Amino acid sequence: MSDNSLPDEIISEILSPALKVSDEVFSDTSDVSPFAKYSESTSAYLLVCKSWLRVATPLLYNVVILRSKAQAKALSEDGPPMNTILQCSPNVSDLFLSLVIYSSDNTNGLCKGLDLINPTRLILHELERKPLDNKMVSQLLNSLSKSIIKWDRLCVFDCPFPEPTVRAEIVVSPLAKDKRLHTLTLPSIEGLPWAYSTFKGCPLKSIRIKRPVERRHQGLIPEKNPALMPLLKFDRWALPKVQESAVNVPLTPSLNPSFIPMAGAPKAVYDEIWAHVLYFATTVPRRLPLLLVSKTFHRLGLPYYYADVKMSQLAHISKFASILSYNPSIGPHVRSLALKYQDRSDFEKSNVDYSMLTILSQTNKALRITGETSNPFFINTAAASISWDNFVAMAKYSGSTLREFSVKLASTAHASTTVFTDLSALRILEWKCETSFLSTNTPQDGLPNLEDLRIIFANESFLTVLSLMKLKSLRRVTLSDQINLEAFLGAHGPKLTEVNILCPNFKTSNHKIFEVCSNLRCITVKSPLLDHQNKPPEAIYFSPPHAVTSLTKITFDVFYFNKIPKDNMVGWERFFIEFKPASFPNLREMEVKCCVWPTSEREIEKSCWVRWAEILLKSNINLTDKNGVKWRPRLKVK
Numbered sequence: 001m002s003d004n005s006l007p008d009e010i011i012s013e014i015l016s017p018a019l020k021v022s023d024e025v026f027s028d029t030s031d032v033s034p035f036a037k038y039s040e041s042t043s044a045y046l047l048v049c050k051s052w053l054r055v056a057t058p059l060l061y062n063v064v065i066l067r068s069k070a071q072a073k074a075l076s077e078d079g080p081p082m083n084t085i086l087q088c089s090p091n092v093s094d095l096f097l098s099l100v101i102y103s104s105d106n107t108n109g110l111c112k113g114l115d116l117i118n119p120t121r122l123i124l125h126e127l128e129r130k131p132l133d134n135k136m137v138s139q140l141l142n143s144l145s146k147s148i149i150k151w152d153r154l155c156v157f158d159c160p161f162p163e164p165t166v167r168a169e170i171v172v173s174p175l176a177k178d179k180r181l182h183t184l185t186l187p188s189i190e191g192l193p194w195a196y197s198t199f200k201g202c203p204l205k206s207i208r209i210k211r212p213v214e215r216r217h218q219g220l221i222p223e224k225n226p227a228l229m230p231l232l233k234f235d236r237w238a239l240p241k242v243q244e245s246a247v248n249v250p251l252t253p254s255l256n257p258s259f260i261p262m263a264g265a266p267k268a269v270y271d272e273i274w275a276h277v278l279y280f281a282t283t284v285p286r287r288l289p290l291l292l293v294s295k296t297f298h299r300l301g302l303p304y305y306y307a308d309v310k311m312s313q314l315a316h317i318s319k320f321a322s323i324l325s326y327n328p329s330i331g332p333h334v335r336s337l338a339l340k341y342q343d344r345s346d347f348e349k350s351n352v353d354y355s356m357l358t359i360l361s362q363t364n365k366a367l368r369i370t371g372e373t374s375n376p377f378f379i380n381t382a383a384a385s386i387s388w389d390n391f392v393a394m395a396k397y398s399g400s401t402l403r404e405f406s407v408k409l410a411s412t413a414h415a416s417t418t419v420f421t422d423l424s425a426l427r428i429l430e431w432k433c434e435t436s437f438l439s440t441n442t443p444q445d446g447l448p449n450l451e452d453l454r455i456i457f458a459n460e461s462f463l464t465v466l467s468l469m470k471l472k473s474l475r476r477v478t479l480s481d482q483i484n485l486e487a488f489l490g491a492h493g494p495k496l497t498e499v500n501i502l503c504p505n506f507k508t509s510n511h512k513i514f515e516v517c518s519n520l521r522c523i524t525v526k527s528p529l530l531d532h533q534n535k536p537p538e539a540i541y542f543s544p545p546h547a548v549t550s551l552t553k554i555t556f557d558v559f560y561f562n563k564i565p566k567d568n569m570v571g572w573e574r575f576f577i578e579f580k581p582a583s584f585p586n587l588r589e590m591e592v593k594c595c596v597w598p599t600s601e602r603e604i605e606k607s608c609w610v611r612w613a614e615i616l617l618k619s620n621i622n623l624t625d626k627n628g629v630k631w632r633p634r635l636k637v638k
Helices: 008-019 042-047 050-060 069-076 080-085 108-117 133-150 166-178 189-198 215-220 240-247 267-281 295-305 315-326 327-334 350-363 389-400 460-468 486-495 503-509 512-516 566-578 601-606 609-617
Strands: 094-098 121-123 156-158 183-186 204-210 232-234 308-311 336-339 369-370 404-406 426-431 452-458 478-479 496-503 524-526 552-557 589-592 622-624
Touching: 008 042, 008 050, 042 050, 069 080, 080 108, 108 133, 121 404, 133 166, 133 496, 189 204, 189 215, 267 295, 295 327, 315 327, 315 350, 327 350, 452 460, 460 486, 486 512, 486 601, 496 503, 496 566, 503 524, 566 609, 609 622
Parallel strands: 094 121, 121 156, 156 183, 183 204, 204 232, 308 336, 336 369, 369 404, 404 426, 426 452, 452 478, 478 496, 496 524, 524 552, 552 589, 589 622
Antiparallel strands: none
8 A cells, every 4th residue: 555545634534533531531530540551552553654744643652541650751752751741732731630649759740730831620539438648649649639620621520529629629629619620520429419519619520430329328319309410421320210101112003903913925935034023032041932932933933943952940840841742843942951950859760750851852953952041160069960871872873963061971891982982073072971881893984073172080991982082173173171191192292282180190190181182272271170279380291301392372271269479479480481492493472371460560560470471471471360451561660
């Protein structure tokens, strides 16, 4: 693209949405700033080409957010940063000041520069609990009080003070005295009485309340005050009576009550269109009333109604089995079956098994049969389960279509392995069963399409059987049980690209995973179940004898109930110092689930995660948190 291919006006329209800071975000006074994020800086747009640099520069600097000393110094280039910035910015209309200032900070430049601007809106921010009170904060408040008297354009004030305090009085008094304020924002309804009495002499047009009004504070709403009530505006009104009035909106009567949609259309077209409508309509939680509208809706909507079945109670099994027995045509329309109930000893097991057999035999087109979501830190022994015989029956009836299975199975002894031949379409298998197998006559072509294997707990004979199969499609393995993996990894290691493994198993392997799994791209090392210590990894186990060129990501799935213990922090420090990136030349990401990025300049200075992230960045490796957010280096004061 040539530099003059588009007019500047069009480029400006293209870039404006990306560079614009909305007023809602700019005025957000939450304790954690919406700007405390680690995405790519919008200044990157300026580096695309010269025309973008020319057009985007004024757009970028239309709203300036300064969250660190280094940013202020970089913007000012010379002299006291904030004084220089404000001196060069006489047209500032909206000023956001944070009172979260520590005694080690310096507010001299900011205090001197306040007299150099004349904003129309002032937004103050301070901590909701235990506001900071020190010399620097007092200095800023006193300077602000003097400047407010000179700001003859100031008419909008976002007040952070929920009650009249000494520091509130310093700021509020000059505002009330000048009587120019027409828009006032308060953090909550509790501050309304004193704020209104203070600013009563101002030409107020609007008083905005940020937080929802709790039931216990409803008495503070001045419903009997005709002068004040029209001024109030609520960001998130939570009063029940308002919610009810919003729901009960009167419906406009039909202009033609006898109108029938598509009355003259052929039946096939009529059914096709309504079936398509009902396909989307039955995805809402309260979908049953739709089927009761008419016989046509019932006939067309019934297959979609039962497409995704969730049984959250044990009694639902017999009920759904009865429905399928009464109307067998429903069964083939079931696409997913979720068993989320808890097993109970007081239920007759034989009746449950018989009803479950009815369900599994009728739903022969099911794609997913799932159980309770597995938790790596807790195994629910009462989770829904099915008998081994029913599992065999399920494989027979729906094995040609079933793609995912994750239900706990009741164990048996010396089971036949031929069941895996029937599961020809299965792609995801989460195994929660201690059944032992006879390895004789193991079908080599069993589970031909299995891509993702997750072993939560199993008998070792299960891995022996899997080792005898080809499993040509297998790519991902999760091993959450402490069992011998040598034979399994020896048979299938070269085809694996992703391995999730418990820390003890990983240590026992002693680098064999890296040696055997020659195409491994991602490895996740999990903490053992119910291990509250969750010791940090040791660098020695990530020192294979030869460089592993395929690995691009390492994940440590570590969980702490509270803060990381000091001893563990020392262990993490040792790991990041001793870890040798040369062993993994193509490693680009290290994800640590317990990593928490800091959200303020002060926290960044103290954060060990930041220090460790910058150690890894020297080797072009990104340290990421549980959400995959990586650390991006900040400007630093030289």
